Amino acid sequence: MHILLTDDDTELAQMLSEYLQSQHFQVTCAHDGKTGLELAETGNFDLLLLDVMLPELDGFEVLKRLRAQSLMPVIMLTAKGDDFDRIFGLELGADDYIPKPFNHRELLARVKAITRRIEHINATKPRQDLQFAGLDMCMHSRSVSANTQPLALTGTEFAILHLLLQQPGTVISKEQISEQVLGRRLAPYDRSIDMHVSNLRKKIAEHIEAERIRTLRGAGYVLVGDA
Numbered sequence: 001m002h003i004l005l006t007d008d009d010t011e012l013a014q015m016l017s018e019y020l021q022s023q024h025f026q027v028t029c030a031h032d033g034k035t036g037l038e039l040a041e042t043g044n045f046d047l048l049l050l051d052v053m054l055p056e057l058d059g060f061e062v063l064k065r066l067r068a069q070s071l072m073p074v075i076m077l078t079a080k081g082d083d084f085d086r087i088f089g090l091e092l093g094a095d096d097y098i099p100k101p102f103n104h105r106e107l108l109a110r111v112k113a114i115t116r117r118i119e120h121i122n123a124t125k126p127r128q129d130l131q132f133a134g135l136d137m138c139m140h141s142r143s144v145s146a147n148t149q150p151l152a153l154t155g156t157e158f159a160i161l162h163l164l165l166q167q168p169g170t171v172i173s174k175e176q177i178s179e180q181v182l183g184r185r186l187a188p189y190d191r192s193i194d195m196h197v198s199n200l201r202k203k204i205a206e207h208i209e210a211e212r213i214r215t216l217r218g219a220g221y222v223l224v225g226d227a
Helices: 011-021 033-040 059-067 083-092 106-125 155-168 174-182 190-205
Strands: 002-006 026-030 048-050 072-080 098-100 131-133 134-140 142-146 149-151 213-216 220-223
Touching: 002 011, 002 033, 011 026, 011 059, 011 106, 026 033, 033 059, 048 059, 048 106, 059 072, 059 083, 072 083, 072 106, 072 142, 083 098, 083 190, 098 106, 106 155, 131 142, 131 155, 155 174, 155 220, 174 190, 174 220, 190 213
Parallel strands: 002 026, 002 048, 048 072, 072 098
Antiparallel strands: 131 134, 134 142, 142 149, 213 220
16 A cells, blocks of 8 residues: 655654554655645555645645545544644545644554555445435445436545445444444544535535435434435
């Protein structure tokens, strides 16, 4: 797996690069947003570790431009305790975030969670397509449509919708989604799942007026059809 690490802290980037390489990942470093975006756009990388505060282009602008053409998994590196950065990054399509300073082992766990998801997708033979209430998921092409209109979903959004489509009408807890999609236990006050579901809702709502993903407060989410 080839990771693109974009961080202007050259000392930290070098340390992280050496650590990830010791864990059998290939790592390329960029130290400004413009270079990071140009490298990400080549399609030669499996995962982007993206700092928020960058020269040339900040991390948010890099993510925004990247999402216009690529669903490459992105983990944002955010300031510790800065909820705005985390929420805004998730709204723009980041797959996950980790606050600085962080333990290298925690970063490794986040990277491995996305790695497992990618390996599972690549290794899984196409299974029966899923359809429910105007939503169609093709497992062969890894594509989704709403009322026949294609949806551009991130890998995380696709995985969440896949989980819901497998069990329409069944409540899926945020804990289940976090563990099965992000590969980690849901932490207190963690809004990442809420933001991914919110993004998914908005994309579906562009083509299906009726609510499809309903929130049951304190329980989780359920995929519903027309009443």
